[in-house]
Amino acid sequence: GLVNTREMFKRAVNGGWAVPAFNFNNLEQLQAIIKASATLKSPVILQVSKGARQYADPVLLRYLGAGAVAYAKELGCNYPEVALHLDHGDSFELCKSCVDNGFSSVMIDGSALPYEENIALTKKVVDYAHQYDVTVEGELGVLAGVEDEVSAEESHYTRPEEVIDFSKRSGVDSLAISIGTSHGAYKFKPEQCTRDPKTGRLIPPPLAFDILAEIEKKLPGFPIVLHGSSSVPQKYVDIINEYGGNLPDAVGIPEEQLRKAAKSAVCKINIDSDSRLAFTAGVRETLAKHPEYFDPRKYCGVARDYMFEMYEHKITEVLGSDNKL
Numbered sequence: 001g002l003v004n005t006r007e008m009f010k011r012a013v014n015g016g017w018a019v020p021a022f023n024f025n026n027l028e029q030l031q032a033i034i035k036a037s038a039t040l041k042s043p044v045i046l047q048v049s050k051g052a053r054q055y056a057d058p059v060l061l062r063y064l065g066a067g068a069v070a071y072a073k074e075l076g077c078n079y080p081e082v083a084l085h086l087d088h089g090d091s092f093e094l095c096k097s098c099v100d101n102g103f104s105s106v107m108i109d110g111s112a113l114p115y116e117e118n119i120a121l122t123k124k125v126v127d128y129a130h131q132y133d134v135t136v137e138g139e140l141g142v143l144a145g146v147e148d149e150v151s152a153e154e155s156h157y158t159r160p161e162e163v164i165d166f167s168k169r170s171g172v173d174s175l176a177i178s179i180g181t182s183h184g185a186y187k188f189k190p191e192q193c194t195r196d197p198k199t200g201r202l203i204p205p206p207l208a209f210d211i212l213a214e215i216e217k218k219l220p221g222f223p224i225v226l227h228g229s230s231s232v233p234q235k236y237v238d239i240i241n242e243y244g245g246n247l248p249d250a251v252g253i254p255e256e257q258l259r260k261a262a263k264s265a266v267c268k269i270n271i272d273s274d275s276r277l278a279f280t281a282g283v284r285e286t287l288a289k290h291p292e293y294f295d296p297r298k299y300c301g302v303a304r305d306y307m308f309e310m311y312e313h314k315i316t317e318v319l320g321s322d323n324k325l
């Protein structure tokens with residue numbers, strides 16, 4: 001069946017690699033994630049946001065989790081390690097509902113709350129989840145927001161002086177931190193970047209690896225999580241823009257920085273936007289080239305192939321989680 005994240009994190013931290021946490025909300029994403037991780041013998045975290053859970057349906061998801069493990073075995077992976085994880089849980093009730101409905105791991109994101117309230121809420125979720133051997137991810141520090149201009153101003157890096165107290169008193173199994181990543185396909189504003197004079201493309205500022213190093217020093221061997229870690233591959237942005245889309249100045253985290261993070265105590269790397277981009281590139285390109293298509297399998301099939309290729313690349317070339325089962 002599904003597993004929690006404890007053992008995979010221990011091996012990832014000790015081995016200097018990171019477990020992929022791929023968000024999904026539809027069948028094609030799930031198939032591509034399982035096919036890539038099972039054939040490459042990589043542990044994997046299937047990650048579901050609150051909105052994705054509603055989209056896919058909570059009851060259906062419970063069986064999809066079990067189905068994912070069976071599918072991995074069918075693909076020849078005899079010992080799959082698949083976790084079904086709630087991403088950015090925003091209340092005790094939501095986390096409890098996921099624990100009660102077959103999730104093996106949950107995140108309670110109290111990072112926007114005052115410090116003591118974050119600890120209290122996180123501890124409440126930990127106390128419940130641990131009764132069922134479900135692991136819990138907490139978060140300290142606020143990622144820059146993409147949706148509204150205001151939240152970006154309120155973002156702040158994780159304070160290394162808080163991490164020992166927070167992890168001890170909350171009892172979390174892993175800790176998400178803020179060191180300069182953010183969610184979505186526009187991780188940095190053009191004014192935060194420099195521009196490649198030849199291509200005109202944005203070159204983002206580096207992540208705060210000094211803060212990560214301080215956190216590691218405070219919590220040696222403790223599993224650290226990096227959200228907002230899509231690279232926003234230019235090839236998918238280009239395809240989307242070529243076939244009717246409009247994503248100007250989309251920019252992500254350069255892969256060499258994620259590679260460096262994966263070698264550290266960062267043992268879970270969250271990727272959602274890159275899957276959305278690969279999917280959309282496949283759909284737009286196929287429909288533009290074949291206006292006569294109306295069978296969703298035609299264009300969703302191409303989208304699935306693009307996502308599969310992207311997941312394979314992350315596992316083997318960025319996170320180093322292949323051949324770990």
Ligand code: G3H
Pocket residue numbers: 023049050051052087088183184272273
């Ligand atoms: O962290 C956010 C994830 O990318 C999920 O986003 O709430 O639009 O499903 P969502």
Ligand code: 13P
Pocket residue numbers: 023087088182183184185226227228229230231270271272273274
């Ligand atoms: P991206 O938007 O960079 O894919 O981040 C996903 C994420 O952190 C999900 O929790």
Ligand code: NA
Pocket residue numbers: 012013016017018261262263264265266267
């Ligand atoms: Na690591």
Ligand code: ZN
Pocket residue numbers: 087088183227228270
């Ligand atoms: Zn996130």
